[in-house]
Amino acid sequence: MNKDKGNIIVYNTEDGNAKIEVRLENENVWLTQAQLVELYQSSKSNVSEHIKHIFEEGELSEDMVVRKFRTTTQHGAIAGKTQEKLTNFYNLDMIISLGYRIKSRIATKFRIWATERLKEYIVKGFTMDDERLKNLGSELLATELLDY
16 A cells, blocks of 8 residues: 555555555445456456355345445546446455455465464464554554554
């Protein structure tokens, strides 16, 4: 994740092929279905199918992981005009669940990364984001650590 734009953080994939604006709200991360497709370099039908199964199998509750946000889009028929619509956004729980189901190179990299973090947490009792720690100032780091 790179730039903070208020409640939006811009995430650039490692290969630079995808640039995704991630919505931050109430200490959670929210992505649209289109952003999930881009993030995991998959298809809309594949992501839809996995979301459907996640709900059907009771892995996650739709009421807990889906939220509608008002978004502004370009009007399809009238050039230069915008329109507002409600769009489904999925939270971090869904983002993680999809990462364990989708078969793509980037999803595999995600699973490797997530498994390393989980293993580190189980063995050590904590996990650290070394890159984030390097980028935080020492005063901010102390405040962050004391908050937890």
